[in-house]
Amino acid sequence: MTAPLLVFGWGNASRGDDALGPLFVERLRASLADTHGVECLDDYQLQIEHALDLVGRQRVLFVDASIDCRAPFEATTLRAAHDASITTHALSPRALLQVYRELQLGAAPPCTLLAIRGEGFELGAAPSAAALAHLEAAIEWAQLWAGAALATLD
Amino acid sequence: MTASLETAAQPQGLRRVAIDPVSRVEGHGKVTILLDAQNHVQQVRLHIVEFRGFEKFIEGRPYWEVPVMVQRLCGICPVSHHLAASKALDHVVGALPVTPTADKIRRLMHYGQVMQSHALHFFHLSSPDLLFGFDSEVNRRNIVGVAQAQPETARKGVLLRKFGQEVIRATAGKRVHGTGSVPGGVNKPVSAEDRALLQRDVAQMLAWAQDAVDLAKQLHAQNRVLYDRFGSFRSNMLSLVRADGALELYDGVIRARDAAGAILFDGASDQGYLDLIEEEVKPWSYMKFPFLKSLGREHGWYRVGPLARVQNCDFIATPRAEIERREFIEWGKGEPIHASLAYHWARMIELLHCVEVIQGLLADADIGAGGLMAGGARQRGGVGVIEAPRGTLIHHYEVGDDDLVTMCNLIVSTTHNNQAMNEAVRSVAREYLDGHELTEGLLNHIEVAIRAYDPCLSCATHALGQMPLDVTLVGADGALIDRIVKSSAGEFLRGVGP
Numbered sequence: 001m002t003a004p005l006l007v008f009g010w011g012n013a014s015r016g017d018d019a020l021g022p023l024f025v026e027r028l029r030a031s032l033a034d035t036h037g038v039e040c041l042d043d044y045q046l047q048i049e050h051a052l053d054l055v056g057r058q059r060v061l062f063v064d065a066s067i068d069c070r071a072p073f074e075a076t077t078l079r080a081a082h083d084a085s086i087t088t089h090a091l092s093p094r095a096l097l098q099v100y101r102e103l104q105l106g107a108a109p110p111c112t113l114l115a116i117r118g119e120g121f122e123l124g125a126a127p128s129a130a131a132l133a134h135l136e137a138a139i140e141w142a143q144l145w146a147g148a149a150l151a152t153l154d
Numbered sequence: 155m156t157a158s159l160e161t162a163a164q165p166q167g168l169r170r171v172a173i174d175p176v177s178r179v180e181g182h183g184k185v186t187i188l189l190d191a192q193n194h195v196q197q198v199r200l201h202i203v204e205f206r207g208f209e210k211f212i213e214g215r216p217y218w219e220v221p222v223m224v225q226r227l228c229g230i231c232p233v234s235h236h237l238a239a240s241k242a243l244d245h246v247v248g249a250l251p252v253t254p255t256a257d258k259i260r261r262l263m264h265y266g267q268v269m270q271s272h273a274l275h276f277f278h279l280s281s282p283d284l285l286f287g288f289d290s291e292v293n294r295r296n297i298v299g300v301a302q303a304q305p306e307t308a309r310k311g312v313l314l315r316k317f318g319q320e321v322i323r324a325t326a327g328k329r330v331h332g333t334g335s336v337p338g339g340v341n342k343p344v345s346a347e348d349r350a351l352l353q354r355d356v357a358q359m360l361a362w363a364q365d366a367v368d369l370a371k372q373l374h375a376q377n378r379v380l381y382d383r384f385g386s387f388r389s390n391m392l393s394l395v396r397a398d399g400a401l402e403l404y405d406g407v408i409r410a411r412d413a414a415g416a417i418l419f420d421g422a423s424d425q426g427y428l429d430l431i432e433e434e435v436k437p438w439s440y441m442k443f444p445f446l447k448s449l450g451r452e453h454g455w456y457r458v459g460p461l462a463r464v465q466n467c468d469f470i471a472t473p474r475a476e477i478e479r480r481e482f483i484e485w486g487k488g489e490p491i492h493a494s495l496a497y498h499w500a501r502m503i504e505l506l507h508c509v510e511v512i513q514g515l516l517a518d519a520d521i522g523a524g525g526l527m528a529g530g531a532r533q534r535g536g537v538g539v540i541e542a543p544r545g546t547l548i549h550h551y552e553v554g555d556d557d558l559v560t561m562c563n564l565i566v567s568t569t570h571n572n573q574a575m576n577e578a579v580r581s582v583a584r585e586y587l588d589g590h591e592l593t594e595g596l597l598n599h600i601e602v603a604i605r606a607y608d609p610c611l612s613c614a615t616h617a618l619g620q621m622p623l624d625v626t627l628v629g630a631d632g633a634l635i636d637r638i639v640k641s642s643a644g645e646f647l648r649g650v651g652p
Contacts, residue, residue: 012226013226013331014211014223014226015226025374039327042330043330044232044330044331047274047315048274048278048311048312048315049312049313049315049316049319051312052312052313052316053364059306061375070647082293082298099297099298099301099312101300102297102298102302102305102308103301103308103309103312104305104309122205123208124207124209124211126650
């Protein structure tokens with residue numbers, strides 16, 4: 001049975017703070033191990049077939065490292081958008097929602113983007129201390145998000 | 155002949171067009187074009203900045219970590235690196251050969267990888283150009299445009315890719331950064347549950363893969379002149395083949411043919427790749443230019459990837475793909491096909507072959523039981539050569555007595571195709587740019603030529619695979635005349651402003 005909540009993080013674990021997405025998923029998966037109704041997935045980057053991971057969900061949380069957001073993190077509501085990342089090997093979450101819509105998979109579930117502030121993305125670097133502190137704050141927020149979302153599900 | 159466009163006879167006074175990427179984390183590609191006063195093309199160069207830091211990232215690590223760590227090189231074909239590293243390190247642990255179960259599970263993983271990569275490349279990245287035209291409305295040239303115009307085509311592309319990803323998950327243990335293949339073998343069999351899941355859908359995938367070949371053929375038939383001429387030039391071709399000459403993507407011997415199709419060498423061991431290939435450094439490019447030692451620098455460059463593989467082999471050992479290979483060969487009327495757009499057709503024949511191989515392996519009892527690991531006398535190093543989706547991929551390691559990697563050398567398919575992609579861009583620039591004003595549609599012709607090879611700059615430069623471009627037209631006096639920018643998010647801006 002498809003879990004109603006999906007948490008999907010992405011990034012490269014060997015590129016400094018780009019590891020925040022996969023690290024977030026690893027940490028949240030462990031903390032919610034006894035909680036039914038939440039599936040945690042991660043990948044290197046968003047691709048077209050990930051639209052299929054959204055099917056049957058009631059809430060989706062996308063998680064990525066960002067150098068543009070304010071520290072420690074920003075959570076924003078996502079809407080489908082035909083941005084130009086659609087022409088590349090790596091989709092934005094908005095573009096992924098657009099692919100979902102155009103593939104006629106039905107109405108997309110409500111989606112939130114959790115952008116965690118990162119500082120450095122060098123190959124072979126470990127996540128920075130600042131990024132790891134941002135990660136802690138983001139995990140606390142996500143646990144509350146998951147609890148609230150599960151309480152309001154059908 | 156386009157080779158003459160590599161260096162202008164008199165570059166002084168020519169205008170310079172630079173097709174340059176916007177900033178990347180590291181590594182990038184750009185195209186520079188020199189035009190004379192009448193906008194005639196005098197020089198064209200594709201520069202790809204090859205980032206060598208990944209070899210250093212690997213050196214000093216324990217060898218058993220390497221098949222997992224190298225997957226972080228590329229988000230597009232991590233499994234190819236996973237398996238090439240495993241094959242190289244099989245030599246270090248003396249697993250020659252690995253067990254039948256390990257060989258078949260690795261093959262299943264690899265053919266799933268090639269299948270999903272080819273599906274992404276054709277349906278997501280290339281079909282918009284091919285279906286709508288290279289200079290059609292820019293907002294339509296993407297997978298969403300395909301989904302609006304031909305929803306079934308887009309849906310098949312997504313589901314073919316998804317199936318390939320599921321094959322990888324079942325064999326590698328995870329959808330991303332799997333650990334299934336290790337030096338000496340694999341660490342788990344395919345579960346009965348996963349096998350049943352994949353077998354349920356494989357017949358449908360086979361039908362859709364056949365549809366994909368038919369679509370590629372149809373595109374060629376509808377516009378033979380374009381498909382035969384666009385980015386066409388003669389070259390040698392290199393790939394692995396099976397010992398009996400069959401198409402082989404996972405493990406085989408190295409064969410090369412000349413531009414007329416005659417075999418240059420055959421049956422060469424992958425362990426001796428350094429005896430066959432040398433890499434030339436050119437002062438204007440950071441990426442090396444490999445060539446066949448036997449032919450020398452000027453005449454020894456070659457193509458790799460689907461176009462080379464489908465023509466380098468003598469036959470394909472699966473029935474549907476073999477029928478399609480024969481039709482493809484007949485298209486050349488007795489001559490090798492050298493047109494860059496034919497990569498797409500060959501790629502879809504390989505997609506069909508992959509699904510046939512996957513279907514066969516799913517029915518093989520060995521993938522669910524049997525010995526997983528082999529071992530033997532320890533060696534100092536090893537070479538792993540595999541046919542990755544975009545072409546031949548070479549991993550070479552040496553390991554010290556302390557188990558730490560002391561030397562790592564990677565030659566990726568984009569490097570093998572460096573000269574060929576330069577020739578493709580020159581051919582297109584001469585045919586379509588010469589004497590014309592710069593437009594977005596023209597810029598896209600350059601991208602279409604590069605994209606036929608699917609260079610995946612993430613692999614060559616170890617950055618993520620996007621192709622942001624900045625085209626600047628500079629007058630003979632150095633003044634900026636015109637500019638088109640495609641940002642890293644893919645948006646187009648035009649103008650001379652800041």
